[in-house]
Amino acid sequence: MDDLAPEEIDRLHAELVALNEELLLLVDISESDSRPVDLDQPIGRLSRMDAIAQQKISQANRQAAQARAKSVQSAIQRIAEGEYGDCLACGEPIGVHRLKVKPEAAFCIVCQSQREKASSVSASR
Ligand SMILES: [Zn+2]
Numbered sequence: 001m002d003d004l005a006p007e008e009i010d011r012l013h014a015e016l017v018a019l020n021e022e023l024l025l026l027v028d029i030s031e032s033d034s035r036p037v038d039l040d041q042p043i044g045r046l047s048r049m050d051a052i053a054q055q056k057i058s059q060a061n062r063q064a065a066q067a068r069a070k071s072v073q074s075a076i077q078r079i080a081e082g083e084y085g086d087c088l089a090c091g092e093p094i095g096v097h098r099l100k101v102k103p104e105a106a107f108c109i110v111c112q113s114q115r116e117k118a119s120s121v122s123a124s125r
Contacts, residue, residue: 004085004096012084012103016076019103023069030062068104075104087111 078084087094087108094108107115 004093004099008096009079009084012099013076013079015103016072016079020069020072020076023065023072026065027062027069030058030065071106072104075106078106089115 075084085094085096085099086092088106089111090108092108094105098105098109105112
């Protein structure tokens with residue numbers, strides 16, 4: 001990985017640590033929103049449907065934040081192990097531009113789009 005200077009890794013590391021804290025905070029504050037809707041609460045039918053829809057959205061957001069926090073944490077782990085910056089699938093450098101946009105990226109753009117294609121095929125079956 002000749003395209004990642006040590007100071008660039010340092011900067012991305014700081015970014016990942018901040019991102020991790022931000023995501024954990026987001027998961028934490030969204031916890032109360034994603035509790036099941038209390039159906040005994042006298043709030044009327046429409047607002048109850050709103051509340052359920054709202055709850056589903058915040059649950060999805062929370063799961064997305066949790067999933068992202070997980071990949072951020074494994075990127076931090078890869079920095080500690082000196083494996084950061086290389087694609088986990090093909091071993092090629094992920095590329096500093098991609099890492100600047102998405103510091104937790106574990107795959108190069110080629111492998112990432114292949115994985116996305118594969119998962120959308122299996123999801124539509
Ligand atoms: Zn790759």
